Amino acid sequence: MVKFGLLSKEDTDAIHGASLEVLEKTGVKVSNDPALKILKEAGCSVDGNFVRMSPSLVQEAIKKAPESFNLYTRDGSRKHTVGGSEVIYNPGSAAIYFIDRDSHEMRRANAADFRDLVRLTDALEHIHAQSTAMVPADVPEIISDLYRLYVILRNSEKPIVTGAFTKEGLLDMAGMLEAVVGGQEELRERPRAIFDCCPSSPLMWSDVTCQNLIDCAEHGIPAEIIPAPQIGATSPVTIAGTIVEANAEFLSGAVISQLVKPGAPIVYGGSPSAFDMRYTTARLGAVEAVMAACAFAEMGKHYGVPTQGYMGLSDSKAVDGQSSFESGAGILLSALTGVNIVSGPGMQASENCQSLEKLVMDNEFCGAAYRLIRGINVDDVALATEVITKVGPGGHFLAERHTRENLRKERFFPSDVLDRLSPDAWEKAGSLDSTFRARERASKILDEHEPAPLPEDAADALQRALEKILGRYDIPISSLPAI
């Protein structure tokens, strides 16, 4: 097993101890009444919105969280384990911009763009989960969280990484999922979606995200607790201090979730950025941000819970050298760290923009990363002494059975997005760069790929669930973009 780690055992112990101290002495600000009540009943010191937690309470809570769970495809027939060393890539969220397919310029994202992204993701071989990756501008904001889920459920079978914008949003979205899979029990048994519940750095839980976390625990829906510190601005400038703070935020969420329902599935997530002191931007592609995200996951592994990280995205506005380096580094390092859910492919301009060509390009990097973590197999067959002897000095291996038998096991086969031509052939093919080829592949997939259709009865149930929600907001379904 290939492994990468930035923290020693002593480091994780020191960080754990420091986070416990923060939770005991400083505490977190919780702006949610039900959570305050639960925490108080569990013996926390509650002073207004400020909650201090004892180390023993935190230790007990984290022990109860499961070390893995399964995430299922829409029809429940296939599953991915979330935990251990499994890695699932999904597009990063939630972008408000999209790279226009014709002009290649950045503009506001619409529902139709999101549908294209979902159908493309459905076809890409190394992106194993969908994500509600955009905030479409042409959908009323009050229902835009759940509308994105609707788009995915209609256009793809892959499991879903999502989140709600309001308290009602989460319950409505759970209702839509239940409608499609056939009820609350089925969804609890075989979850199809994970929901993001993000604390606000430093050390705060907003009313909405905290309620989302509680509702997830109650419904048996896996929740990703994602601290998003801006290093140097909303967390200490030292990476270690940032991990201490984020870890305290995660642990406080774990306490709330496990008090609501012991054993509720939670994921240790992270969306750290290096706050740029020159341009005051949040750099998610910065090397320190990637280091922090990997370290958060190492803390998650230390506690024995599944992990998530925003990696594989770039601060570059274009699909260029910078975006390839930042995304590629994040994709490889997250895989080597064993981050279970990697949210980021397709994303550029930090967390602001999604692009089809970048998603197609990142998909290649994800494929390479899966190959990397399979490592180098060293057994008698792989050592190949027999065939080396047979071929001998001066021969070649192309005609050997050993080559034919092992080629597919040993190699990652990229698509033609990655240039593998001879210089001459490349020139004859039009001297195209990888961004151009990625656009071509995206278009070809969108023209040809037919996602598995949603069975009629499930589609009807979903439609009824959506219409019921829309009715509450007086939004006629005819006013929404057709997808």
Next chain:
Amino acid sequence: MGEGILEGLREAVWFFDEEEVARLSEEAVKAGMDPVEVLEEGLAKALREVGNRFGSGEAFITELIASAQAMEVGAEILNREIGKRGVTRKSAGRFLIGTVEGDIHSIGKNIVKTMLTAAGFEVFDLGTDVKSAEIVEKVEELKPDILGLSSLMTTTMSKQKEVIDLLKKAGLRENVKVIVGGAPVTEDWVKEIGADACGLDAGSAVEKSLKLMEA
């Protein structure tokens, strides 16, 4: 002596020395100096300069914030004296600022607020996570020249639009200029939601606000 105090104040703001700023501000008041002039020519001038150095990349945001905090310390002392004397500082305009509903981020808003104060604006701060309806009420009550709406997150920036829509509904949109700010904000967004300008960083927020006042 007066020039010496002003020079000392400017230096103390540059080096974010809050104690020295407080000491010199008190000294200026005791010496009977014009508090408005001390504020303008000492504190605000120094912060504007740090702002310029930030704009050109010589200073980092941490330094700008530290200078701004040092200025605030002196401004409090001088404003007290200004109040006592019953004089007024020439106002560049009335500015109402807040972070929109659902968003509890305050760094960007606060730095813009101090830079605006340095530029001579009278700033009213609504805080963070402010409901759109409350912002509209405050526009009606305080009658600002400019309303500044901050939002860090892509998931809350739509509230900037909501505020503008509510202002239109209340018939107040023509009475106030609206400038939006925050990480995800762009010129296109300004057009889309019918705002008047956007501040892409603390420096440009002030520059654009001054321009809006001329318009």
